[in-house]
Amino acid sequence: MVRRLRAAGCVFAEREADLLRAATADPRELDALTARRVAGEPLEHVLGWARFCGVRLVVEPGVFVPRHRSELLVDLAAAHLRGGDVLVDLCCGTGALAAALTARVPGLTVHAADLDPAAVRCARANLPGAHVHEGDLFDALPGHLLGAVAVVVANVPYVPSAQVALLPPEAREHEALAGLDGGADGLDVARRVIAGAGRWLRPGGALLVEVEQRQAPAALRAARAAGLDARTATDEDGDTTALVARRPAR
Structure with missing residues (x-):
């Protein structure tokens, strides 16, 4: 997974892999989430949440990700x-x-x-x-x-x-x-x-x-x-x- 993410240009591939693994215990779902990230979808949209100022926030696909x-x-x-x-x-x-x-x-x-x-x-x-x-x-x-x-x-x-x-x-x-x-x-x-x-x-x-x-x-x-x-x-x-x-x- 880390190799796939790194090859797709994810700078923090190891950290992203940990977050994706934590999102699901289903291998098929994990593969689907990884594929979405490798295709360029923001990690926050893939996970369904973002962290901002220490607060965890729901983020749907298409919605502006807080910077x-x-x-x-x-x-x-x-x-x-x-x-x-x-x-x-x-x-x-x-x-x-x-x-x-x-x-x-x-x-x-x-x-x-x-x-x-x-x-x-x-x-x-x-x-x-x-x-x-x-x-x-x-x-x-x-x-x-x-x-x-x-x-x-x-x-x-x-x-x-x-x-x-x-x-x-x-x-x-x-x-x-x-x-x-x-x-x-x-x-x-x-x-x-x-x-x-x-x-x-x-x-x-x-x-x-x-x-x-x-x-x-x-x-x-x-x-x-x-x-x-x-x-x-x-x-x-x-x-x-x-x-x-x-x-x-x-």
Whole structure:
């Protein structure tokens, strides 16, 4: 099995083999799972789960697999949250950001939204007790949240359309295009989130959106044009950039 996985380009073949063996005791099923992985399907889709910030998450085939680089959004958002606050996770996918934050900050009221029915199913499984909505960004949320949200986190699609073809095959062939393609400059969805956030955030509330470093100046301009106080933050390795925008306290 390790030889098959390594020949298919799996860098951590031994670790993947252990995970696949742990998934089933049926030799035929194990062979089928291995064949799916060798064919290029993401390991998380093959196993049916992913781990993010120490939380194990259900992941269906076709659903965006949470990336470790998005842990920056969790770290930043946690600093703005207290028990009892309202958290909104837009473009939630599996609900990874909200799941990690509820594990870190107990007592949150969580609303999450995504357009993809498969993602919504995953998020509902991963966010017991949360309100998970199928719909388009803020349009999916109940009106009583207007002006009451402490934090909005959004791992929006931000790959420029022309660069989608350059993504690794695991992403471009096995994840929904809507979860990857951010339009001409990658900021189509981000701009919509930024433009709408002020109505939903409470005074002093924060919006956190993952972007590419080169997109940061345009994202800052959009946030300031929307009346938000904005800055960017980068992780220690410089691999992840986030927009941090706040509704003025007054």
